[in-house]
Amino acid sequence: MSEGPAGALLVRGGTVVTAAGARRAHIRCRDGRIVELGPDLASQGEPVLDADGALVFPGVIDPHLHFALVSAPHRTADDFDTGSAAALSGGVTTFIDFAHQHAGERLSAAVDARLDEAARSRADYSLHVIVTDVAGGQLAELAALTERGFTSAKVYTTYRPSGFYCDDDTIVSLMEAARTAGWIVMVHCENDALVEGSRARFARLGHVGFAYHGRARPALAELEAVQRMLLFARTTRCPVYLVHLSVAESARLVARARAEGVPAVGETCPHFLVADASVYDTERAVRFIHTPPLRSGEDRRALWEALEARHLQTVASDHCGYTLRQRTDYGDFTRVAPGIPGTETLLPLVYTYGVGAGRLGPADVARICAENPARAFGLFPRKGTIVEGGDADLVVYDPSARARIEDGRVRSAAGYSPFDGMEVHGRVAATVLRGEVAYDGADVRAPRGYGRRIPRKGVRADALP
Template identity: 35%
Template sequence: MGILIKNGEIITAADRFVGDVYCDGGKIVAVGTGLVKQGQDDVVIDASGQLVFPGGVDAHVHMELPFMGTESSDDFETGTAAGVAGGTTSIIDFVIPGRGQDLLDGLAMWKEKAKKAVADYAFHMAVTWWGDKTAREMEHCVREEGIPSFKTFMAYRGAIGVDDVELIQVMEKAKELGALVTAHCEHGDAVVALQQRFLREGKTTPRYHAESRPAPIEGEATARAIMLARMWGEPIYIVHLTCIEALDAVAEARRRGQVVLAETCPQYLLLDDSVYDKPDFEGAAYVMSPPIRPKGHQDALWAGLASGLIQTVATDHCPFHQVGQKDMGRDNFTKIPNGAAGIENRLGLLWTYGVLTGRIDANKFVDLFATQPAKIFGLYPRKGAILPGADADIVIFDPTATSTISAKTHHHRCDRNIFEGFEVKGKARYVIVNGRVQFNDGKLDVQRGAGRYLPRKLDKVSAPVRQ
């Protein structure tokens, strides 16, 4: 049974036109005008007055992640379902082995967890330590598992963080394999020292999570990661960039032709650090790393998106309940699990506060939301495109619909929403995943386990990307 989408305004990263899309067998078969049904049972969706986008690709999520003595509250089923409700039809999660655990043991764990996914998924592999087998396991990931991207944490010392020697070893091996290193950039030792100082001084509230991880600490680590990548001739992707200092380091590297790619997230574009002063421990809902920044950084990030310094907007979706999880750190901010929900809200927030405010245009929106993450991480044109042969992952978007974000109505399995009360104009009316309508006018119709694993291969990562 095919699906024929008629008379929608199709918006891609490069084009905008009124036309039709015909899907069959889980693929886009034709894009044009005057298309007609090919089978008697084909579903016809009249998209007149609606916008048609490729399904979103969120390249940075953490479903059911064991972390800080608990586990993120969305599993692969509920998290990908929330994504579908928000127009995200593919995710890239992170396999994060414990320090001392073999990479492939961690991969086996994540493969098992991901069997519940309702939408397609891929993996990044985190290298959390360097051992005798690490280089061989990285090679296996790239050549046998289709995992050509490796995550490194410059924070979380003593847990999943790596030191500079280990980071260099990862870069050397990734260079040999043609893989991409991604980096969480914070000066881990400085963070620990500030945390200890604040605790000695009796400063235990969520505000001091942010104070212990100030913007210069992110800026320094970003510059250091970029320098090491430069020395080893390895491209690098900076995850969840939040601040002017880090953006400046990216801009300097790009000016000299270095291959540096970057992502940011809606929370860093739209919130400021006043959220940590909310009463009754509500500031804990916003505890994430890096933290929300003071006013001023947000405008710089929007400018970075518009200029091309930042290529993607992901979510770092990693939710924890306020009650029963975040409150583990009520008397000690270092024990508050780091992370928040966001996969369902990326579409509406980027459209409302990016496109409708004139900060980015509609084509840039599609590029940030779907096309660039697919291209960078080896999923394009299967994902992130409305082209014949691409997977039939499509969002039909009503630009006139309005809604208010709330934990009472979202699909995240989490008791808080960091965008609570945000007014959004425009929402997904239909979301087609793998050629099947899985979201229809507010109603999810997903299938547990329907998501497919997406092996990836990177192309042209080492070609300079300039502004």
């Protein structure tokens, strides 16, 4: 991608921001790693990337997204190629997607099939294993998968028809085995009976337009499942990572459990931080068909407070690149697969509505978007920070730029952004992945297949973010 030796670059003039703070420093990269950090480094022949006036963040880690997702009746427009290009243009250098184990399947078979697809990625990646069935001795596979660098599972407490649902007995068995193996278990928390019962009532009344999507999916379903999963984590001592928390009370439950020593990490998403359920009363409802749905303005504000107070640890995109046509062709929330695009707008939105609004400092952004996900999923300190010896994954972010998110300008094959029309402070001027300029502020330069699968370490309950 650049002239000169692979992975060699000098990033000059920027303010280096990590979770520990900010300082002026130049960064020398060689063989894809950071080899020197200092106040005044001269080029030793490597290409120079000018970061004057910019913030230099660690490459963003998006630990929760779905490329090439098939969920009846749809397949996402984004595959690993287009999705990873979108990610790089937003400063995301590493993402963790999923390998879905179908009933009866071996976990390793699910992983291998998915790795074939992921090989097209332009950004670095790993996979979480979606576990649905352990009746065939699958838990005995965790040790071999750990050897290969896979150390996380995901379970869903809902979605029976699409084959994601995992029952409580399986979840507890998995958590017991995961704790021993050094794995962390991610959970989609929504009580299945509560969401399905409510949906069925709305459907019987014919209330299936997108305006009803939010009301049909009660907050109580999330709270019940969060509480149950925290109880399971408390009992098994297995580290858990609760995805896409949308309700203020969920954050309080996580904070209380963490204070009592329960090994739990809480994630929220940009859409819960910048939008609320009032959208469902407008024609923009079609842009926010995801689960859980948007909640109240009060919840939105409380989620920011939870990030500030470190009651929640990460923000992930939950990117799911369906097109608007895949919505409007049906016009019925019960017939479409939920999910919205967002990996390329993750950093700009957290920066704008976090730092720009005075809620967070730049170091908090580095912590929430890079270091904490790296720690939660066994990537730290190779990824998630800026340190000698670590991978040279960097985002050169120009905070003075002002831009507007527009449907016509997104890179995702979804072809739209839910956040169309929103102003953002700053722009990604360059994304560096293993010492190479993978995105130059205009074009994605990393070719298809440049991404590497990054082996991850085990996750210990006492080393969670």
